[in-house]
Amino acid sequence: MRVLVGGGTGFVGRALTQLLQSRGHEVTHISRQGGRDRISWGDAFCREVISSRVETTKTLAKAIADTEQPPRAWVVVTGVGYYRPSPTAEYTEDSPGGDFDFFSRLVSSWEAAALIPGSPTRGVVVRSGVVLGRGGGAISQMLWPFRLALGGPLGSGLQPFPWIHIRDLAGIVCHALESECLQGILNGVSPSSPATSNGTFARELAAALGRPALLPVPAWAVRAVFGAERAVMLLEGQRVVPKHTLESGYHFIFPDLSRALKDIVG
Numbered sequence: 001m002r003v004l005v006g007g008g009t010g011f012v013g014r015a016l017t018q019l020l021q022s023r024g025h026e027v028t029h030i031s032r033q034g035g036r037d038r039i040s041w042g043d044a045f046c047r048e049v050i051s052s053r054v055e056t057t058k059t060l061a062k063a064i065a066d067t068e069q070p071p072r073a074w075v076v077v078t079g080v081g082y083y084r085p086s087p088t089a090e091y092t093e094d095s096p097g098g099d100f101d102f103f104s105r106l107v108s109s110w111e112a113a114a115l116i117p118g119s120p121t122r123g124v125v126v127r128s129g130v131v132l133g134r135g136g137g138a139i140s141q142m143l144w145p146f147r148l149a150l151g152g153p154l155g156s157g158l159q160p161f162p163w164i165h166i167r168d169l170a171g172i173v174c175h176a177l178e179s180e181c182l183q184g185i186l187n188g189v190s191p192s193s194p195a196t197s198n199g200t201f202a203r204e205l206a207a208a209l210g211r212p213a214l215l216p217v218p219a220w221a222v223r224a225v226f227g228a229e230r231a232v233m234l235l236e237g238q239r240v241v242p243k244h245t246l247e248s249g250y251h252f253i254f255p256d257l258s259r260a261l262k263d264i265v266g
Helices: 011-022 043-049 053-066 102-114 143-147 166-178 198-209 219-235 243-247 257-265
Strands: 002-006 026-031 038-040 073-079 122-128 130-132 163-165 184-188
Touching (some): 011 026, 011 166, 053 073, 073 102, 122 166, 184 243, 198 257
Parallel strands (some): 002 026, 026 038, 073 122, 122 184
């Protein structure tokens, strides 16, 4: 296939591009800068929509709707922020959400922008959890404290921690592109994610590094390091189940946390 990847030079985009190319697909990136295997939108586009995921998605969806030869598939990666944070509730792709705070409404608007009524293009939305991998993402800012034996649970440590290895997130997107009958919502989280708390994550990361995890990190420090917006996903969390993802036939490379972390930090 010929695949157009938005955000192709970012953390997840690089992993997806590598996987797609290894499977024989031709990849082109959408970028603010021109170059080989890139499409540049130009300054006018950047000023109007590059700062907004929703408007960018809406613009791409309109381009698909207006083209005489629409693509066969259109995959958008959003987030599990769609679901209300809760220490007990468990969410599948069929669970309600999307209208209780800034993040949930953002995801709802983002996914609505991706809809193309009447289009022959097959649409898939992947709601991603916290992406774990080498060279970027949340874990890159956690490693040094843990390596220095200064790491520990974030906040109370009891909050759910919806996570996915970057290779599995890329794998789900690739699976969605290659599966001709697949459409709708897929949760991009590990099968063991519902049983993972932030405290569990801290202990497993420390064990993978051969370090203790004794020092809890107060909520104010998490907000200072990650910023208020990203801190929400770390200080609050959702128990999310990849029900439809598993039913679709996707086989996780890293279904359990200890193996995922050993791959990342080993």
